[in-house]
Amino acid sequence: DVKVTQSSRYLVKRTGEKVFLECVQDMDHENMFWYRQDPGLGLRLIYFSYDVKMKEKGDIPEGYSVSREKKERFSLILESASTNQTSMYLCASSRPLAQQETQYFGPGTRLLVL
Amino acid sequence: SQQGEEDPQALSIQEGENATMNCSYKTSINNLQWYRQNSGRGLVHLILIRSNEREKHSGRLRVTLDTSKKSSSLLITASRAADTASYFCATVANTGFQKLVFGTGTRLLVSP
Numbered sequence: 001d002v003k004v005t006q007s008s009r010y011l012v013k014r015t016g017e018k019v020f021l022e023c024v025q026d027m028d029h030e031n032m033f034w035y036r037q038d039p040g041l042g043l044r045l046i047y048f049s050y051d052v053k054m055k056e057k058g059d060i061p062e063g064y065s066v067s068r069e070k071k072e073r074f075s076l077i078l079e080s081a082s083t084n085q086t087s088m089y090l091c092a093s094s095r096p097l098a099q100q101e102t103q104y105f106g107p108g109t110r111l112l113v114l
Numbered sequence: 115s116q117q118g119e120e121d122p123q124a125l126s127i128q129e130g131e132n133a134t135m136n137c138s139y140k141t142s143i144n145n146l147q148w149y150r151q152n153s154g155r156g157l158v159h160l161i162l163i164r165s166n167e168r169e170k171h172s173g174r175l176r177v178t179l180d181t182s183k184k185s186s187s188l189l190i191t192a193s194r195a196a197d198t199a200s201y202f203c204a205t206v207a208n209t210g211f212q213k214l215v216f217g218t219g220t221r222l223l224v225s226p
Binding site: 004033035040041042043044045048058088090092101102103104105106107108110 | 213219
């Protein structure tokens with residue numbers, strides 16, 4: 001059974017804190033993605049990675065960075081959390097386009113920044 | 115942005131009825147996918163239709179794609195209370211890296 005896990009379901013942080021969101025997949029997928037989901041805006045892509053140590057900006061990368069040191073793990077970092085980063089964060093993984101395009105999602109992390 | 119738009123934003127039906135959700139997008143696509151999200155959870159892939167396909171079935175799901183109108187529809191037949199969820203369409207562009215671009219979703223409520 002395929003599995004994408006995220007380190008926390010709920011997280012409360014203070015403005016200015018550094019926040020780490022971890023995502024691990026056990027499917028040996030090359031591609032990994034971080035999205036945020038906000039009411040009325042759907043899912044928006046923050047960053048993605050198509051290989052270890054590779055990263056690409058998505059549509060809304062400002063205020064975020066990522067790290068992919070191992071194939072199975074993709075971390076999202078909020079260098080200095082702000083209240084407008086309160087959101088639901090979803091991680092996903094997939095095989096390369098030529099093999100399979102379906103993305104598999106983790107359960108999400110609901111982050112509240114006070 | 116080629117972000118899709120789902121229509122309606124919310125849909126409320128009785129068990130046993132059919133539910134139809136529509137999706138429109140803006141640019142040429144390689145494929146279009148539908149995902150389901152239960153409240154507060156991650157997304158689950160339902161079905162994928164390629165740009166050269168017009169219709170696809172999977173169990174109680176039927177998806178159509180009209181590339182000339184840049185639109186797709188998802189039909190859930192004989193709905194059940196367990197179908198209550200949000201449904202999102204997502205497109206993969208014809209060129210560039212495989213990125214999913216999601217619509218804003220349709221919230222479906224199926225009452226017993």
